[in-house]
Amino acid sequence: MSRVTLRDVALKAGVSTAATSQALNDRGNLRPETRERIKAIAVELGYSPNRHAAALRKGRTMSIGFVMAATSLQDGRRALQRARQLDALVGAGAVRGFTVTVLPDTRPDLLAGAQIDALYFPDPADHRAILHEAEAAGIPVAANDLTVPGGITIRTGYAAAVRAGLAHLVETGAQRIGFLVDESEVPRDQLGESAYLAWSAVNGRTPLVARVDAGRRRLISAVHSLLDAGADAIFAYCEEGPEIYLHLEEIGIVMPRDLQLLALCTTGGELNDRLGITHVRLYPERAPEVLFDALEREPHSTRSVELPFELVRGSTTR
Numbered sequence: 001m002s003r004v005t006l007r008d009v010a011l012k013a014g015v016s017t018a019a020t021s022q023a024l025n026d027r028g029n030l031r032p033e034t035r036e037r038i039k040a041i042a043v044e045l046g047y048s049p050n051r052h053a054a055a056l057r058k059g060r061t062m063s064i065g066f067v068m069a070a071t072s073l074q075d076g077r078r079a080l081q082r083a084r085q086l087d088a089l090v091g092a093g094a095v096r097g098f099t100v101t102v103l104p105d106t107r108p109d110l111l112a113g114a115q116i117d118a119l120y121f122p123d124p125a126d127h128r129a130i131l132h133e134a135e136a137a138g139i140p141v142a143a144n145d146l147t148v149p150g151g152i153t154i155r156t157g158y159a160a161a162v163r164a165g166l167a168h169l170v171e172t173g174a175q176r177i178g179f180l181v182d183e184s185e186v187p188r189d190q191l192g193e194s195a196y197l198a199w200s201a202v203n204g205r206t207p208l209v210a211r212v213d214a215g216r217r218r219l220i221s222a223v224h225s226l227l228d229a230g231a232d233a234i235f236a237y238c239e240e241g242p243e244i245y246l247h248l249e250e251i252g253i254v255m256p257r258d259l260q261l262l263a264l265c266t267t268g269g270e271l272n273d274r275l276g277i278t279h280v281r282l283y284p285e286r287a288p289e290v291l292f293d294a295l296e297r298e299p300h301s302t303r304s305v306e307l308p309f310e311l312v313r314g315s316t317t318r
Contacts, residue, residue: 092288108133159195174233178226233260278314
């Protein structure tokens with residue numbers, strides 16, 4: 001079945017295509033009854049506007065550039081994070097009729113031939129030459145946790161969530177807060193640990209950091225290293241709250257009497273909710289929504305947007 005065009009609607013309504021366009025876009029000086037009749041015929045015929053044609057008339061390409069670093073594939077956790085970022089962008093773009101063009105961070109020269117409306121730079125650790133190239137070409141840029149002149153800074157919320165979680169643990173009586181973090185070069189891990197160390201310095205507390213390997217073989221030993229150092233609370237920034245809780249239960253530690261546990265959560269928190277573990281829940285997958293909203297409004301304005309997070313309080317006991 002062929003696509004219903006603007007001309008088809010105009011022929012059935014007995015008006016020009018210009019008048020039909022004015023009616024469907026609420027422009028011009030058509031009489032109200034004429035406008036409504038044209039709209040009704042469009043619905044009857046099943047007409048839907050051609051987004052791509054309209055975009056081309058406005059000089060838009062309906063494609064978003066996504067910066068990919070080859071080095072991100074050398075770290076399992078970083079590769080997984082990049083895959084999730086790309087998946088979120090593809091999903092959000094598909095809803096709006098956008099495609100995604102993947103560009104390597106080490107080839108800024110490719111930007112000149114790329115047909116894109118904006119560039120998404122998801123990882124502040126990537127090579128930034130492509131950002132300078134985008135700025136010179138007048139391409140709007142949105143970057144995670146990185147200030148870009150004339151672009152949009154998307155604050156992912158990890159540092160703010162750490163500060164909120166630490167404040168909650170202090171409020172509930174914690175004196176020595178241990179911090180579990182992944183052994184990884186993923187920027188979110190660096191953001192979280194930096195926020196914890198800065199908070200410890202400002203508040204005159206001795207930092208207790210334990211690192212967890214990618215395979216989680218040392219997770220339990222890392223937990224015990226914090227316990228041995230006298231931690232009365234653990235911030236599980238490595239997102240292993242349920243597994244830690246079950247082990248603590250096995251060895252007879254009562255929560256929250258003997259120990260408080262607070263976990264980071266970015267991909268669903270159903271198990272944390274069910275076990276009653278206090279956690280901070282972040283929504284990094286909403287970054288593309290911010291990008292598309294900005295593209296629709298003021299693509300070239302400099303501003304910073306904070307992604308949301310929430311502190312979900314638990315009352316875990318054995």
